[in-house]
Amino acid sequence: EVRLVQSGAEVKKPGESLKISCKGSGYSFTNYWIAWVRQMPGKGLEWMGIIYPGDSDTRYSPSFQGQVTISVDKSINTAYLQWSSLKASDTSIYYCAKNAMAGSSWQPSDYWGQGTLVTVSS
């Protein structure tokens, strides 16, 4: 069974750093691109970027370039999304999602994590 299990909810203060995780299982983790998607409270979906666990090739949306870092540790089948200095506007649910076909970044997302709620408040 394919599963993407994300780390738990976080409450942080502005200016703090954070790294959330997404652990894949039930499939060949290194062969499928993983995307990160933001959903602000009560709003729609925003594509942030994508990473290929096989070689860590990473692409960012211009809206998120320089604001977050996407990384992966293929030895433990885990992708990460991190911030060096959080802002209140980073308060959102963040989803990871795997691409539907191996090898190609130009794919829809067929399996999603359960989401990680990040709350940034002083």
Added chain:
Amino acid sequence: EIVLTQSPATLSLSPGERATLSCGASQSVSSNYLAWYQQKPGLAPRLLIYDVSSRATGIPDRFSGSGSGTDFTLTISRLEPEDSAVYYCQQYASSPRTFGQGTKVEIK
């Protein structure tokens, strides 16, 4: 960046009725790389349709997709109560991949 515009914002229909959701792109979506997702409150999105008209695994045949170029449609042929959700289109033909703003389907 390809901007996707969905209409209507909200659709309120009765069980058994047909729902037609539209997704318009600011430029042509190449290779028919357009998908539809369903999201229910508190849950992650679920892939319904990919490559404009292919149903994802386990998706009932009352869901169908059509279109090409810049105009795409998701049709739910006979609404069930469990179809109450927000539906998003997404293009994955160019970077950044983008989503529409969503259409909320309410079941009366």
